[in-house]
Amino acid sequence: MAASSNSSEPVTRRERFAWCMYDFANSGYTTVILTAIFNAYFVGVIAAGQGSGDATLLWTLAMAAANALVLISAPVVGAIADYSGAKKRFLTITTIGCVVFTALLYFAGPGDIALAVVLVILATFMFASGENLIAAFLPEISTPQTIGRLSGYGWALGYLGGLLALVLCLVYVKYAEKQGIEAAQYVPVTNLIVAALFALAALPTLLWLRERATVAESFDSAHIVRQGFSRLRATLREARLHTDLFRFLLALTTYYAGIHIVIVLAAVYAQEVMGFKTQDTIILIMVVNVTAAIGAFLFGHLQDRIGSLRCIAITLLIWIAAIGCAYFADDTLLFWVAANLIGTALGGAQSAGRALVGQFTPPGRQGEFFGLWGLATKLSAIIGPLTYGGMVYLFAGDHRIALLSTLGFFVLGLAMLSAVDEQRGREAANIKY
Template sequence: MTDQGIDTRHAPADKPQKRELFAWAMYDFANSGYTTVVLTTVFNVYFVGVVASSLNADNGGSATFLWTLAMGIANAIVLLSAPVLGAIADYHAIKKPLLVVTTIGCVAGTALLALAGAGDLVMAMTLVIISNVMFASGENLISAFLPEISDRKNMGRVSGFAWGLGYFGGILSLVLCLLYINWAEGRGADASQYVPVTMLIVAVMFALAALPTFLWLRERAVPVAPVTRQFSLLQAGRVGLNRGLGRVLHTLREASHYRDLFRFLLTLAVYQSGVSTVIVLAAVYAQEVVGLSQQDIILLILVVNFTAALGAVVFGLIQDKLGSIRTLAITLLIWIVAVAVVFRASQPLDMWIAGNLIGLAMGATQSAGRALIGQFTPPARTAEFFGLWGLAMRVAAIVGPVSYGVISYFSGGDHRLALLSTLLFFVVGLLLLLTVDEKRGQVAVSRYGDNDTATADVEPAA
């Protein structure tokens, strides 16, 4: 028994075959098309420019605000539901069945976005929220398989392989969509005709690429209570809620020894708010302010994906020499310069310069931040403390985009003014980072880590 009475023992520790490791990594390849095409490049621009365009006649920021509101609602749902869903998955050892459900939900929601046209606001927002919640929930579930198929010696390599494969999944999705868009535009089609087809392309690619995961990935966890007819859905939900809330409270209680961990979690939540804003609104800004075409935006995001991969590798090497704090400080300075270039952008070349800076900083920021959390975390508490990391990331995914949307709305669609909030997140994040002491955080782990292993084996009422 471990955290909150959840039995995390596994079935016989048979070594997973390479085929199973590949199957696990393929899920990153499969789902990357959703974030790259739906959230970052194509549908977000389509939503603002076509689906909700009529609202901009009265207020130029209305469409952008509704898009950011949809992102905020989706992330709020995930923020509240993830601990419960995770507790249920652990308690019954049903990660894989739940992963099938969330994948079907995301694929179906993405495919149905093909029906959203001009004026279909409620339908488009509802489908984006559903598909995004399903995507994020599936991402949490697939990550939970990592300790089952790897150990501390190769966990980094296995995770890194999947991360890299995911970049190529996003790139392939974009290439397929770009090829279709070029073909469609050559025959006189407009966005209302070709964007729906790109949603079908992403949905089909997600479904097909995820098949190896469902065919070859095994569930090794041993259930505390097998799913039976006598164990109702209501009972499962109540147990999951008790365990999920108990896990969060227990983590906060145990983590109180780690001052620099909490300082960095606050720092991360602030600068990640800026990162989250760029991810879901950069393409909208490029079209609405600078006037980039859909093809130009897709090409730019393609290049940024390669730059992000390069940044993660290069800054990973730099991090080993300079330390995580200094490396993060450098990347945040790059972010500040990049956003400043975007703020003053008046031609496509400006966006290409800023985009590559953003790509370089994005891969490095995510890699260095995750590594620093690992340094501030005792080996016996990794799952719990990374749960706090996940909470900080979700809060950032709500605060950043919604702040941009609110400013855009009340300023009548002034994207440059809204961008200042994004710049502020990076500046404040850099200042907060300077209060984090990397060595002191590592000392806290060695001082408290061996003793900080008590668990709350309290069984909530079922």
């Protein structure tokens, strides 16, 4: 029997805080592993013997493989979680998996390309799957009037979590450099710092966030899997009833391709084009996290006033301006301007996008629909970085030319938003069928 909802049970402030804390917990992985330190370490140390162009392509291929796994599994896993009332159980498994595989990255040193690729694929798969599952709780613990605000609080707290991870790593890096330790020895330790912070900060979520769906009678695993695929097929057949959701997911896939380029390649660009060192990059990403937290907080409140769709459009205009500044930056000043614009837009775009999907989601099908959201974001995580990596490879390591692909994704995504009607999408979420 399918899961039934216990959504009538009151949601406490502690539970909402626990939900937000997961954003705080997992942001260290995005910030340190994918954005600031390990990605640049992979290109500049682990795969340095392959040359900058080939090493960058290898990194983007690893990201593409991880996100392809999520793309294939996310909607079905979400539907299974809804049917079995096991969103929290799945969230626990993915959290433990990400923590373990991140810690194991400690053992990837110069030349250990295969080991690093396998581990980062597994860790990223677990991270991204958990990201989809925690998002599926959002409609259950908020209202249509507060969903944007709560999503914004989560993203804002998440950027503070990423900032804390970077501060801890920076303290250790400075200490290690004073001791004369080389990057090949001290960078792996930052993976252990991220894993430990993730494990500790996720405890409030795993202890206090409640599963609001229960299973009325026993079931077998094979039946749940079949039901998961069946519900996914039904959702795709019903696409005409959720026109605005699917139009938005197409637009999101497009502009998120640009966002994912920035997330996984910002440190590489700073290192290869602007000549940033490890400490410079950490400080850069720390500042970006602060502006991103501010952006998520402000846009979280703004979207409850003017609508999520308009907020996303505003952030995309900021993204376009930021990429233009980065492209023309010949000195660090203009690059820092671009970085802070990126931070503001990053927080706002991610917060508003998650909230809008929540508004377009029918009750009781959160895991399934946020699985579709995960499918869209992970498809973009394949398209974006691979496009950038392919251009770097084709243009003999020229990162500046490759950056133009990012601009194209944002312009096209902005144009596609015009086909989405926010009010109609909300009404479709309440259709009984």
